[in-house]
Amino acid sequence: MLRSLLFCVLLGTCTIYYFKPQIRQSMSALLPSSSDLTAWRTRAQSHPYPDSYSPARANLALVVLRNSQVEHFDFTLAVFKDKVAIDANGNVLVLSEEDYANMMALAYQALDLPDTGSFGNTWRIEHPVIGKPIDRLLVAVGTDMKEVGVQGYDKEKKVLKNPVGDITELPSILSDLMEIVMKGRDGYTFYRNQVDPETVQKVKSIVAQT
Numbered sequence: 001m002l003r004s005l006l007f008c009v010l011l012g013t014c015t016i017y018y019f020k021p022q023i024r025q026s027m028s029a030l031l032p033s034s035s036d037l038t039a040w041r042t043r044a045q046s047h048p049y050p051d052s053y054s055p056a057r058a059n060l061a062l063v064v065l066r067n068s069q070v071e072h073f074d075f076t077l078a079v080f081k082d083k084v085a086i087d088a089n090g091n092v093l094v095l096s097e098e099d100y101a102n103m104m105a106l107a108y109q110a111l112d113l114p115d116t117g118s119f120g121n122t123w124r125i126e127h128p129v130i131g132k133p134i135d136r137l138l139v140a141v142g143t144d145m146k147e148v149g150v151q152g153y154d155k156e157k158k159v160l161k162n163p164v165g166d167i168t169e170l171p172s173i174l175s176d177l178m179e180i181v182m183k184g185r186d187g188y189t190f191y192r193n194q195v196d197p198e199t200v201q202k203v204k205s206i207v208a209q210t
Helices: 002-029 097-111 171-187 198-206
Strands: 058-069 074-080 084-087 091-096 122-124 134-141 142-151 157-166 167-169
Touching: 058 097, 058 171, 058 198, 074 097, 074 171, 074 198, 084 167, 084 171, 084 198, 091 122, 097 134, 097 142, 122 157, 142 171
Parallel strands: 122 142
Antiparallel strands: 058 074, 058 134, 074 084, 084 091, 134 142, 157 167
């Protein structure tokens, strides 16, 4: 009897030990990877009435802007609380429920990172040249827009020009978020003195109110 009981205990322990990594793996599979979210454009639908869509400041959830020596107030992406996204080319898209929720969850996590202490809460990537573009991410928190930025974003470069506390590389949360929102510039080329699409002009006008 005792031998049978001991065998059952050992069998149960081995079973738990064997399946525990698989349980962890299945749980982690529930969380989307950044590579999954970078495909948000392929899952987004064209808005049925793009010309009549009216961006509103109260409805703004996330906006990404670019400042550089030639792009002083350039636009990358805006995401609204009704799950509508407007990209740099002025396309009006409807995000999937899951992509919207995951994108915003990542944006809020980025706000939880330590403050850099620099203007615009900007994380600066080390580059051999100066004057790299600054990508500004403004996230709606209540009625305010909280900001975090990255200067010199490069998918392959992570080392910071100036450490933030003990952090010497761009945090993966912010790196992943940048890779995702930069999809808003797919197919976009900046030209001097260009006229923005009307939808982009509307977004810029409400951003100026923040």
